[in-house]
Amino acid sequence: MTGIVGAIIEAWDELRIHRVRVLLALIGVACAVTAITGITAAVTMFGQAMQEETERMSGRDTTLEAWSAGSSSEMSAVEVDAAVDSVAARHQISYHSVRAYLSLNIRGRDVGEYVEWSAVDADHGAITRQGVEDGRWFTEADSERLAPVLVVNQAFLDAYTEGAAASTHPSVVIDGETPVAATVIGEVPVMWNGEGPRAIMLFDQAVRWFPDSVSAEGYQFWVPPELADQFAEVLPRDLAATGVPFDVQKPPAEAFVIDRVLQYLVLGVGGFALLLGGLGLLNIALVTVRYRIREIGIRRSFGATSGRVFFGVLMESVVATTVAGVVGVVIAVAVIKNIPIDRIFGRPIDDLPGFPFDAALVGMACAVGIGALAGLIPAIYAVRVKVIDAIRY
């Protein structure tokens, strides 16, 4: 016990005495640890942001996409939807939504821009993380409303409601067999810069007001990832059995592969930086040990065993890099916590991950490891010094 405590005290004293030299060497280690820890954390956040972005486009993990396989039946959109609902209910799939595209015109306004119309179920909001910037998303109760309600983007508001906020519930008249006034209830964020007007309507209301313009050609099923393969096999069979043949596909995993490659790449760069920091520390440690040969000899005269000398010199390096590691991790946490995520990704992350403990652990392990490696050679050198020669050095 006293041996270990003594060695740590001794190591700390050495660092204190040689603090300027050590500090200079440790700046490199601290920077490298900051890089490794920060990058690991940033990649985690970046990955989360990318995933959320992907999920906004194609649904959460795991969303199965179903596309009509060219039914020859005479079923209407409502009948197809009812058939799909029954299959989803049978398999206890909590979230599924139709995704239909339609072509409609706004009365009295021809701004010369194409409006991207789509009709979905209320579940679409949960499946694709449809956060709203203003107003609200659809609820099941909205299907019962007499007039259609819309969720639109800013470009739509600018073009058709003179920029009125969604929360003020502006309305537009949609042309068709029976023109109807639709009320805007929410505004979704833009999906990309320069996005044109976009309007979303509930499928039930779309088939009620514009039955000839709507067909139930696409569906999304949000299923547990571990059951995705099973559902991808069962759903097309069951849907076909009800007379609505659909192709069902799993989303590609490319985004996650790119994410992993990026993580390894930046970790590689961080590791190289750490190696350089470690070499700097090794250099300083070797010079310091040569400079301290007499002192090592004097300590041997105090009764220091060769093991204690070895451990002491090794500990100097490990204690130093551990301190540098803590500093590096703290800096990384401070930087990551203050990154303006909204500005970088254009919108906040819904499920912002906390600072990954793994990243801090990796950073600290790297720091301690490089300290041990950098301390090993000077420690061996210190032990091989003959006591007599050392004292006379």
Add this chain to the structure above:
Amino acid sequence: MTVVPLVDLRAVTRHVELPNGSTLEILRGVDLTVGPGEHVAIVGRSGTGKSTLLNILGLLDSPTSGEYLLEGEPVGRLRSRALARRRGDDFGFVFQQFNLLQGRTALENVAAPLLYARGRQFWNRTRLAQQSLARVGLGERLDTRPEKLSGGEQQRVAIARALVRGPRVILADEPTGALDVETGQAIMTLLDDAANETGSALVTITHDLAIAARADRQFRLTDGVLVPIHLDAPVAVAENATVAQSAAVGQAAGLTA
């Protein structure tokens, strides 16, 4: 009943191989016993093996042949760890060039050997170091670094450091070699008193016969051979012994021309 000597060297030799393949004999059949609390001085010219003998006594070096018994126990059978432990527990070193740890205060220097002690000595090291420094009259200079101390003060710190673990034997290698005569005498008085007070044996290696004459027994080391000599104490023991007096004693001991 036979009293076992603290230190017992029997026919100890020390040879080293030179780069040209020849062998240099540093010590030739040295016999020496030192009892508890005894003061022994070894004189000799430079290069006669005095420091080698002291290093062997302090377990810093090993004899080529012969036997070294420490309280009756052959040290040749001790493994390096046990040797280091006994070196720390039983010996205190005072060097000619003080060998204080640079960058540390006087207190840190004196506490340094206690980092290798166990139990109470380890945990109470600061208090013990303070007491040891107070004993050599440096109780007010605890936080002073060696470079700010005079030569005599530095050697007093070194003595405090040698005494702090309560060694059985104090080994002093030219303790006054870097000091003027008066300061040297004062340091030796301090060392003698401290050794007497703690009951430690004191083995001093010196060129200075006036210093050697203070010891209970004196030896001369010539060409690796240790022979007992007798120096008359009255002249040399005097606190204010001069170089001339030392030279006179030297002539008597056959050390000077």
